[in-house]
């Protein structure tokens with residue numbers, strides 16, 4: 001992780017907070033960090049950078065996909081199409097494959113010194129990001145509502161199942177090493 005610095009009074013406008021998008025103007029307090037080979041990132045002093053913001057490694061791709069999936073799962077309800085969650089899961093799977101193959105390429109280029117890269121690639125490969133969701137138990141009526149209380153209960157239980165399946169999968173993330 002890149003080190004975060006705090007400035008009490010900006011000498012000039014510094015752009016928008018990476019987290020809440022608030023404009024940070026001359027005179028405002030803000031914090032910043034600069035990822036390796038990337039432009040400076042800024043945020044309000046009260047906002048928190050996420051892993052994907054400060055991460056400088058290949059893992060940033062995976063973290064971003066994880067955060068996106070988390071958001072989609074948190075906002076999921078029985079009116080949302082399950083394909084939104086499935087798409088976000090697929091994006092995470094793609095991100096993992098991409099990062100895994102980058103590590104494999106790096107490992108090859110490094111020869112004997114690439115053992116660590118190989119291990120990182122193996123860890124990602126071992127992480128099973130596939131999630132199977134049950135079919136939506138009931139279709140909604142014309143007002144986008146369950147037809148009765150039983151159907152509402154079943155739909156709410158299904159939403160919980162979808163959310164915990166995502167949570168379980170994310171919980172198995174091997175993490176950056």
Ligand SMILES: [Zn+2]
Nearest residue numbers: 017020044047
């Ligand atoms: Zn902010």
